[in-house]
Amino acid sequence: MPESNSLQNYLTQSINLTKRETDFVKNKLKYLELKKGDSLLNIGDVCSSVYFINTGSFYQYHLDEDFNIKVIDLYPKEDWMLNHRSFISRKPSQNSIEAFEDSTVFELSMESIHELIAISQSFLRLGKILDMANNRLELFDNNKSADEKYRYILTQKPMLIQKFPLAMIASYLKISPETLSRVRKRIN
Numbered sequence: 001m002p003e004s005n006s007l008q009n010y011l012t013q014s015i016n017l018t019k020r021e022t023d024f025v026k027n028k029l030k031y032l033e034l035k036k037g038d039s040l041l042n043i044g045d046v047c048s049s050v051y052f053i054n055t056g057s058f059y060q061y062h063l064d065e066d067f068n069i070k071v072i073d074l075y076p077k078e079d080w081m082l083n084h085r086s087f088i089s090r091k092p093s094q095n096s097i098e099a100f101e102d103s104t105v106f107e108l109s110m111e112s113i114h115e116l117i118a119i120s121q122s123f124l125r126l127g128k129i130l131d132m133a134n135n136r137l138e139l140f141d142n143n144k145s146a147d148e149k150y151r152y153i154l155t156q157k158p159m160l161i162q163k164f165p166l167a168m169i170a171s172y173l174k175i176s177p178e179t180l181s182r183v184r185k186r187i188n
Helices: 005-014 019-028 086-088 111-117 121-142 146-156 158-163 166-173 177-187
Strands: 030-034 037-041 049-055 058-063 070-076 096-099 103-109
Touching: 005 049, 005 111, 019 103, 019 111, 019 121, 049 158, 058 166, 070 166, 103 111, 111 121, 146 158, 146 177, 158 166, 166 177
Parallel strands: none
Antiparallel strands: 030 103, 037 096, 049 103, 058 070, 058 096
8 A cells, every 4th residue: 555644744733643643544544546437325325434635636426306416525635524413323425425526645544543442532533524525514504605605615725716617616606707707806
């Protein structure tokens, strides 16, 4: 399995795992290579893993009643992803997760997470991954203005603007492409 300095840094710095604990996690990881358009999770599947993006990018979406893609989340390199609701409830996902470009990920299954927690309570800190995934719901599904949403991604996730087309970003922010253009003119 290839090494990932960004994953190593995340585990030691963000979750504060020791070298030994980090090695335990690495032994539970599965390395996956995906081509642009490959699905990591399909509608109707139960999300049973979390994924760390080593290279590439992904997006999570659902289809509206007219079969238009509605972007739920965007994931650049060095980000964690999962379908939070399906993962927690163990119910079929109403969303899909797809590779936006050729990508590689490290997969950590729910079973592996449970095994790690049984080894050491330190692994409960892996729950931060779930908290991060839920942040999008709090930010974009509440009553934030279009300007506030765009400022958030400018300051907290500027790589999204560099990686994804504006139509996908507008869908992610739950605003029209025209509104996003006006917001960008005001803020930039």
